[in-house]
Amino acid sequence: MAVSLDLLMNAVISGILLGGFYAAVSIGVSISFGMLDIVNIAHPAFILLGSYIAYIGNSVLGVDPILASLIMLPAFYLLGTGIYQVYFLAFERRGDESLRGLAFFFGLLFITEVGLVLIFGVDYRMVEASYVGTSLHFGLFDLPLRLLVPCVVSLAMVGLLQIFLARTFIGRAIQAVAQDALALRLMAADPTRIKRIAFGLSIATASVAGAILILIQPVEPSVGRDYIGRVFAICVLGGLGSFAGTVIAAMTLGVMESFTSTFFGPSWSPAVAFGFLLVTLAVRPTGILGR
Amino acid sequence: MNAAPLLRVENLGKRFGGFVALDAIHLDVAQGERLGLIGPNGSGKSTLVNCICGTLRNESGRVHFSGAPIDGLAAHERTRLGLARSFQLPRPFATLSLAENLRIPILYTVNARPGAGVPAREIEARCADLLSQVGLADKATQLPRDLTQIEMRKLELARAMAAQPKLLISDEAMAGLSHNEVDEIISLLIRLNAQGVTVIMIEHIMRAVMEFSQRLVVLVAGRKIADGDPREVVRDPEVVRAYLGE
Amino acid sequence: MGAGKFFGLLLVAAAVVFGVARWIDNGYVFFAGYVVLQYIVLATAWNILGGYTGYVNFGIGAFFALGAYSTVVLHKLTSLPIPVMMLVGGLAAGIVGLGTGYLTLRLRGAFFSIATLALAVVVQTLITNWDFVGGSRGAYVLRPRVAPLIGGDYIQYLFLLMLGLMVVILAVARGIERSRLGYGFAAIRDDEGAAEASGVPTLRLKLFATALSGGFMGMAGAPLPYYVTYLDPASGFSLSYAVNSIAMPLIGGTATWLGPVIGAVLLGTLQQVISVTISSAVNLLIVGLMLVGFVIVAPNGIMGLLQARKGRR
Numbered sequence: 001m002a003v004s005l006d007l008l009m010n011a012v013i014s015g016i017l018l019g020g021f022y023a024a025v026s027i028g029v030s031i032s033f034g035m036l037d038i039v040n041i042a043h044p045a046f047i048l049l050g051s052y053i054a055y056i057g058n059s060v061l062g063v064d065p066i067l068a069s070l071i072m073l074p075a076f077y078l079l080g081t082g083i084y085q086v087y088f089l090a091f092e093r094r095g096d097e098s099l100r101g102l103a104f105f106f107g108l109l110f111i112t113e114v115g116l117v118l119i120f121g122v123d124y125r126m127v128e129a130s131y132v133g134t135s136l137h138f139g140l141f142d143l144p145l146r147l148l149v150p151c152v153v154s155l156a157m158v159g160l161l162q163i164f165l166a167r168t169f170i171g172r173a174i175q176a177v178a179q180d181a182l183a184l185r186l187m188a189a190d191p192t193r194i195k196r197i198a199f200g201l202s203i204a205t206a207s208v209a210g211a212i213l214i215l216i217q218p219v220e221p222s223v224g225r226d227y228i229g230r231v232f233a234i235c236v237l238g239g240l241g242s243f244a245g246t247v248i249a250a251m252t253l254g255v256m257e258s259f260t261s262t263f264f265g266p267s268w269s270p271a272v273a274f275g276f277l278l279v280t281l282a283v284r285p286t287g288i289l290g291r
Numbered sequence: 292m293n294a295a296p297l298l299r300v301e302n303l304g305k306r307f308g309g310f311v312a313l314d315a316i317h318l319d320v321a322q323g324e325r326l327g328l329i330g331p332n333g334s335g336k337s338t339l340v341n342c343i344c345g346t347l348r349n350e351s352g353r354v355h356f357s358g359a360p361i362d363g364l365a366a367h368e369r370t371r372l373g374l375a376r377s378f379q380l381p382r383p384f385a386t387l388s389l390a391e392n393l394r395i396p397i398l399y400t401v402n403a404r405p406g407a408g409v410p411a412r413e414i415e416a417r418c419a420d421l422l423s424q425v426g427l428a429d430k431a432t433q434l435p436r437d438l439t440q441i442e443m444r445k446l447e448l449a450r451a452m453a454a455q456p457k458l459l460i461s462d463e464a465m466a467g468l469s470h471n472e473v474d475e476i477i478s479l480l481i482r483l484n485a486q487g488v489t490v491i492m493i494e495h496i497m498r499a500v501m502e503f504s505q506r507l508v509v510l511v512a513g514r515k516i517a518d519g520d521p522r523e524v525v526r527d528p529e530v531v532r533a534y535l536g537e
Numbered sequence: 538m539g540a541g542k543f544f545g546l547l548l549v550a551a552a553v554v555f556g557v558a559r560w561i562d563n564g565y566v567f568f569a570g571y572v573v574l575q576y577i578v579l580a581t582a583w584n585i586l587g588g589y590t591g592y593v594n595f596g597i598g599a600f601f602a603l604g605a606y607s608t609v610v611l612h613k614l615t616s617l618p619i620p621v622m623m624l625v626g627g628l629a630a631g632i633v634g635l636g637t638g639y640l641t642l643r644l645r646g647a648f649f650s651i652a653t654l655a656l657a658v659v660v661q662t663l664i665t666n667w668d669f670v671g672g673s674r675g676a677y678v679l680r681p682r683v684a685p686l687i688g689g690d691y692i693q694y695l696f697l698l699m700l701g702l703m704v705v706i707l708a709v710a711r712g713i714e715r716s717r718l719g720y721g722f723a724a725i726r727d728d729e730g731a732a733e734a735s736g737v738p739t740l741r742l743k744l745f746a747t748a749l750s751g752g753f754m755g756m757a758g759a760p761l762p763y764y765v766t767y768l769d770p771a772s773g774f775s776l777s778y779a780v781n782s783i784a785m786p787l788i789g790g791t792a793t794w795l796g797p798v799i800g801a802v803l804l805g806t807l808q809q810v811i812s813v814t815i816s817s818a819v820n821l822l823i824v825g826l827m828l829v830g831f832v833i834v835a836p837n838g839i840m841g842l843l844q845a846r847k848g849r850r
Contacts, residue, residue, distance in 0.1 A: 229655030
């Protein structure tokens with residue numbers, strides 16, 4: 001009895017820590033889909049891009065992966081603004097987002113994955129960081145640093161973004177553009193520019209998310225696909241555009257996956273997220289804290 | 292009261308989050324009536340139309356059509372029962388020609404009702420006839436993107452008429468039309484009414500509303516503040532204050 | 538041209554193609570031709586829901602593999618002829634499509650698309666964990682030596698079956714285009730709310746399109762185990778099926794039945810050439826780049842470009 005309580009508690013804790021990481025993965029989509037109404041299914045591919053860049057930084061230059069991702073933040077931001085500009089000119093302006101816009105992002109997802117295969121091959125890649133092997137022990141509880149550090153970094157990133165959205169003019173403009181682009185124009189802010197900045201931020205988060213992904217698990221190019229279902233399930237359940245909701249939903253999914261993994265084996269995890277998504281869509285498509 | 296009303300809206304309420312768009316709306320429309328519905332922008336007129344026609348779900352209240360409750364029915368089912376509407380911002384089928392735009396309601400509303408529909412060989416003629424009633428006959432094979440805003444609004448009306456409704460709701464079809472075009476639409480709607488179609492006209496053009504309506508309803512901030520003879524309603528001080536006086 | 542005449546023409550064309558292939562008597566023609574025919578079917582099937590109705594299905598892999606794996610199951614338990622297994626595969630895929638649609642088609646199209654993407658991953662997970670069909674180790678399916686009915690190499694029989702499926706789906710696609718159903722799909726694609734207001738039962742039609750599209754994809758996947766003789770989840774769920782089924786109609790043109798055919802033939806042959814001369818990974822990269830390129834620059838595909846040129850003259 002004591003043994004299985006121990007197992008249970010550690011499954012919960014791993015789940016929460018994992019959920020914190022999932023929040024980092026999903027926050028970008030919470031911005032692009034939740035606030036900008038852009039269905040960027042290629043987001044996990046950009047995360048993988050971040051993972052591989054962190055891998056290069058780590059294996060070639062010996063840099064800590066998270067540090068590498070922070071250095072690459074501006075590049076990812078620019079990538080995001082560039083992609084939005086193309087998306088806007090080719091699809092949003094023509095009103096063609098639903099079919100061709102989606103196909104566009106699917107194409108990006110695909111090109112990124114195949115490109116990574118061509119450059120890096122299909123072998124799993126890992127990083128070495130000083131804190132990866134150790135755990136903190138508190139009595140019955142194990143807090144593996146491998147999960148703890150990503151969780152902390154992730155929540156810090158989400159927190160910073162939340163403050164940015166709430167306290168700065170651009171941040172408030174981003175929240176406004178989600179609700180009323182006309183009113184925004186009347187405030188002399190250009191909605192397209194605001195959306196471009198927001199999408200750039202969304203992709204920038206992928207840089208950090210990628211670094212912490214490769215800290216948590218070895219990656220290979222097709223790993224991104226497992227995350228599509230998770231990311232959108234979390235965003236929908238959390239309520240599109242609500243950061244707090246996203247974090248809660250991420251932790252919920254993390255705990256559920258942790259349980260499934262502990263008691264049924266890890267290969268069932270993708271199915272958990274999908275079941276989650278279907279149930280959410282069927283029961284409450286506006287999410288827990290959604291508008 | 293001799294016959295039951297064709298449309299009965301009972302205590303209808305609709306909220307968007309915390310915002311109350313419609314508050315306890317009561318409305319009866321008799322068979323064959325010409326009803327005008329006016330009110331400032333944002334007063335809930337289009338929301339009311341959407342709730343009646345099933346595009347939106349109302350949280351409270353009931354809607355009855357031809358004596359039967361229609362709450363819970365999908366929009367397409369209500370159209371088949373005889374409720375048709377034009378959209379305030381035209382929503383044409385962009386990849387279909389004008390004639391084909393009218394084909395949709397014929398195929399899916401008229402031909403879906405029990406009894407004889409329009410046989411296949413007559414559909415084209417029917418579309419042409421409807422288009423000429425709104426003055427668009429020569430553009431039958433063109434696409435909606437080649438139309439002016441005004442022509443698109445006429446197409447909206449024609450599409451609603453194509454569904455052979457018992458009740459037609461015309462949602463600001465005349466905005467931006469010239470004096471003569473307004474007259475055209477008024478006489479079109481009066482002709483329809485003479486053929487037995489009940490019409491609800493939502494407009495800002497007071498001349499049209501006064502000429503057309505047998506009864507006038509005023510909506511302000513989601514509430515009905517007047518309902519009666521048009522000449523009396525326009526003299527009502529509350530109506531003048533809230534809408535006409537500006 | 539009426540539907541019957543078109544079907545007759547297709548049959549004649551198919552007979553000619555088969556006759557020529559038999560006369561050339563080179564195994565490669567049948568192997569490569571099978572792939573092209575398969576893509577014509579997949580692209581047309583995708584286009585019924587995507588191009589005609591406007592709903593993007595990313596889970597092609599799931600439906601295709603459901604057909605393939607139902608064949609594996611039937612092959613182990615019974616000895617049914619392949620055409621029957623195709624029907625079973627199509628039915629299984631169609632039902633899954635219906636189920637997914639039922640849960641997600643009441644919501645925005647984007648949610649349906651996301652759900653299909655996740656569906657592909659989940660079905661792959663389920664099958665990878667299912668030992669009866671070999672799990673991740675894969676399953677072997679012995680291909681008979683000689684083709685039934687027509688004699689010759691077995692691959693000719695598979696080619697013929699896929700040819701027959703192609704004839705059926707092209708006839709169905711063209712038939713839909715000109716029918717009441719086709720108008721309903723187009724109305725949904727152009728403006729779903731206005732379609733509802735005009736009396737179109739949008740949910741019912743969308744469910745039908747999803748089931749039909751998914752079902753045909755399942756039928757296209759059913760003969761696959763005999764074609765490859767070794768089927769594992771990695772190849773059965775290969776992303777190349779998904780990206781091709783989407784790229785081919787978008788590049789060829791989504792408005793009519795002919796667009797997916799053009800896209801499939803062009804892209805299919807291009808890929809054969811590149812796979813042989815450069816590499817199969819580069820080949821997929823090129824397909825992805827072409828997809829993105831066409832979607833930005835030529836949204837109506839090759840058919841659209843041709844029609845624009847015709848209109849200008």
